[in-house]
Amino acid sequence: MSRNTPKKAARRSQTGTDQLQWIYTQMVRIREFEEAVKRTFIEHPGVIRGHSHLGDGAEASIVGALSTRHDTDIVMPSYRCHGYPIVLGTPLRKMMAEVLGRKDGLCRGFGGSMHLADPSRYFPGTSGIIGQSIAHATGAALTAQVKHSGQIVYCFFGDGASKQGAFFESLNMAAVWKLPIVYVLENNQYQAYTHFSLEDANAVAGDPLSKKAEAFSIPGASVDGTDPVAVGKVVAKAADRARAGKGPSLVETKFYRLSAHGNVITVPPLPTQFPEHEAVAVYGNRREFEHWKAKDPVRRFRARLLKNRVLTEASAKRIEAAARAEVEDAVQFALASPLPAPEEALQYVYA
Amino acid sequence: MAREMMYGDAIAAAIIEEMQRDPNIIFYGQNMAMTERDPMLRKFGKERVRIAPISETAEIGIGIGAAMTGLRPIVELWMSEFMLVAFDQVINEAPRLRYMSGGQVSVPVVLKAGYGFCAGWAGQHSNCIYHTMMGIPGLKVVVPSTPADAKGLMAAAIRDDNPVVYLHPYMLTLDKGEVPDGEYVVPIGVADIKRAGTDVTIVAVGWMVKKALAAAERLAAENISAEVVDPRTLAPLDVTTIVNSVKKTGRVVLVDQAPRQSSAAAVIAGEIAEHAVGDLHALKMVTALDTSIPYSEPLENFVVPNEDKIVEAVKSVLTQEVIAV
Known part of the structure; x- marks a missing residue:
């Protein structure tokens, strides 16, 4: 399964054929995984508990940013966390089993969808409280600096998190201490249910959200988050700066979350599944939703690679079929995996 | 050394x-x-x-x-x-x-x-x-x-x-x-008996240990032998050491600088109630009063536990009638 394994060397070229095919493959794997989670709510009601948050629409941002990653760099996203470990090579079986709360899950059923963690692949974990993991990621960058490990940290968070105190405090400290970290502000345009134009000072003023970087006197850039190559180019600059010991940067990747914030919050035994996107369900704005759906980053990148002859219709279909099979295998594995024994709940409280 | x-x-x-x-x-x-x-x-x-x-x-x-x-x-x-x-x-x-x-x-x-x-x-x-x-x-x-x-x-x-x-x-x-001198590690989760005694147990936290020891000294002059237990760790709590002392003396005063409602004393009282019920004759909590801490000195002194309050509480648990269960 070589496509699951991050390449040993840095992926410096953003435009080589291998690189573009790798990016497309990872984007498709993420999309297939998220679609499968969504389907599972319908096909197997009740097996996914609590709240799941999907990254469909974020594929270009996730893969584009991580295409600049070196082998041991640390990745710390928010609770909308499925996409990142997929790129890092975490087995989808373990991921899906965790989403289903099974014994074979990545976190043995203790974390669920919001709290995936795979420290063996440089993904130490997530927080479900918006914005708080920005501080944890900044701490990981402190470790890299103190230990002179040469690692940098990729810290991903949403537009909503950029209004949290943790964001402002962390970026200030990272700038003062010149920590090796890239802050990727994934502006998917909705903070849970609220459109960002209703709550962001930069947006209200008509400015990009990366303007926040000016407050910390660090570089800030905004990029089309539906184009993985464009994201990769901008993040590569920020990563280079971090590696050179010059400190943090803020990159806003602007795209559109294609699913609702999460599955409907219901009280058992009422079933839950994904509702319509907030644009439609809350704001009654189907035109906005359709506009962005037409810019679906996976479909657009596919068309571009076909046009540029990086992919043929046949090779694209092979990638898609393989991803579908891998995800279907993960779902079947997860459904067959046993639930944890109740008394296992007493483990892991203390180290 | x-x-x-x-x-x-x-x-x-x-x-x-x-x-x-x-x-x-x-x-x-x-x-x-x-x-x-x-x-x-x-x-x-x-x-x-x-x-x-x-x-x-x-x-x-x-x-x-x-x-x-x-x-x-x-x-x-x-x-x-x-x-x-x-x-x-x-x-x-x-x-x-x-x-x-x-x-x-x-x-x-x-x-x-x-x-x-x-x-x-x-x-x-x-x-x-x-x-x-x-x-x-x-x-x-x-x-x-x-x-x-x-x-x-x-x-x-x-x-x-x-x-x-x-x-x-x-x-x-x-x-x-x-x-x-040198390497010295006190294990977390282990309480310490700061003064051994036989008549009454005083469980005190932090600064209150000092006050409890001073109170115990005063009580000794009146032939009252108080055992002072210092939990040292509040989480995880060493229930065993506390309960064993209470089983020995049968009477306990819990001293806590925090307000009474949901204090460490209240949590310890619950553990004692469950684990020492057959041996427990009397229990009293000496905590801060349920206020914020006031600025002026007499107000502050009134709110926070002190030696006098501890001595008084000890005497009260010693004179309390044994409750038949």
């Missing part, structure tokens, strides 16, 4: 000795190591000893993230109430991350803070907030009451692979006591 040392210096000695032992330990906080003359800075350098802005959420959150990835940070928070600014990190991040990851990560961070500064600091800087933290599985809370314990529990907190809130009573900072 041991030497006499002030409580505050004993904490510093533990930090210095541990930092010399383990290069992964770092130490930072507000208004520390501000100039190159700072002795810690000179000893350990700018990477390991840092000054932080007034940003508790980031200070603690960065400590957590650094701990998750291989360092052992000590975060100097100065006053325990400053943690309230960042309570998500203390309560809902540090102790949860290991559990949620199914044991894959650990968070060896020390959150160091003083508390209970009863010297006219009024409503927001004098409180005891450990009760908000001692009920959080995954979080350890230590409250040393002597210079020796201050050193030994700091060493233990630093070496522990879990987040540890290290709370030191400000009022003991200048107190002197014998402190062992």
Whole structure:
């Protein structure tokens, strides 16, 4: 399964054929995984508990940013966390089993969808409280600096998190201490249910959200988050700066979350599944939703690679079929995996 | 070998000795190591000893993230109430991350803070907030009451692979006591009998241990033998040592600088009620009154427990009739 394994060397070229095919493959794997989670709510009601948050629409941002990653760099996203470990090579079986709360899950059923963690692949974990993991990621960058490990940290968070105190405090400290970290502000345009134009000072003023970087006197850039190559180019600059010991940067990747914030919050035994996107369900704005759906980053990148002859219709279909099979295998594995024994709940409280 | 040392210096000695032992330990906080003359800075350098802005959420959150990835940070928070600014990190991040990851990560961070500064600091800087933290599985809370314990529990907190809130009573900072030289580790989760006795058990926390010992001394002059038990760790609590003492004496006074409602005393009372019920004749709690801490001295003195209140409580449990069960 070589496509699951991050390449040993840095992926410096953003435009080589291998690189573009790798990016497309990872984007498709993420999309297939998220679609499968969504389907599972319908096909197997009740097996996914609590709240799941999907990254469909974020594929270009996730893969584009991580295409600049070196082998041991640390990745710390928010609770909308499925996409990142997929790129890092975490087995989808373990991921899906965790989403289903099974014994074979990545976190043995203790974390669920919001709290995936795979420290063996440089993904130490997530927080479900918006914005708080920005501080944890900044701490990981402190470790890299103190230990002179040469690692940098990729810290991903949403537009909503950029209004949290943790964001402002962390970026200030990272700038003062010149920590090796890239802050990727994934502006998917909705903070849970609220459109960002209703709550962001930069947006209200008509400015990009990366303007926040000016407050910390660090570089800030905004990029089309539906184009993985464009994201990769901008993040590569920020990563280079971090590696050179010059400190943090803020990159806003602007795209559109294609699913609702999460599955409907219901009280058992009422079933839950994904509702319509907030644009439609809350704001009654189907035109906005359709506009962005037409810019679906996976479909657009596919068309571009076909046009540029990086992919043929046949090779694209092979990638898609393989991803579908891998995800279907993960779902079947997860459904067959046993639930944890109740008394296992007493483990892991203390180290 | 041991030497006499002030409580505050004993904490510093533990930090210095541990930092010399383990290069992964770092130490930072507000208004520390501000100039190159700072002795810690000179000893350990700018990477390991840092000054932080007034940003508790980031200070603690960065400590957590650094701990998750291989360092052992000590975060100097100065006053325990400053943690309230960042309570998500203390309560809902540090102790949860290991559990949620199914044991894959650990968070060896020390959150160091003083508390209970009863010297006219009024409503927001004098409180005891450990009760908000001692009920959080995954979080350890230590409250040393002597210079020796201050050193030994700091060493233990630093070496522990879990987040540890290290709370030191400000009022003991200048107190002197014998402190062992060199490596000295007091195990977390083990209570200490600070004075042996037979008639009554006094369980006291932090600064109140000193007051309980003074009260016990006065009671001894009246031929009352009080055993003073210091839990030292509030989470996880050493219920066994406390209950064994109560089973022996049958009577207990719980002394806590925190307000009564949901105090450490109230939690300990519950454990005693369940585990020593057949042997328990009387129990009384001496806590702060259920107010904020007032500024003016007579008001403050009225609210906080003192020797007189402890002596009075002991006499009352000794004269209380045995309740037939």
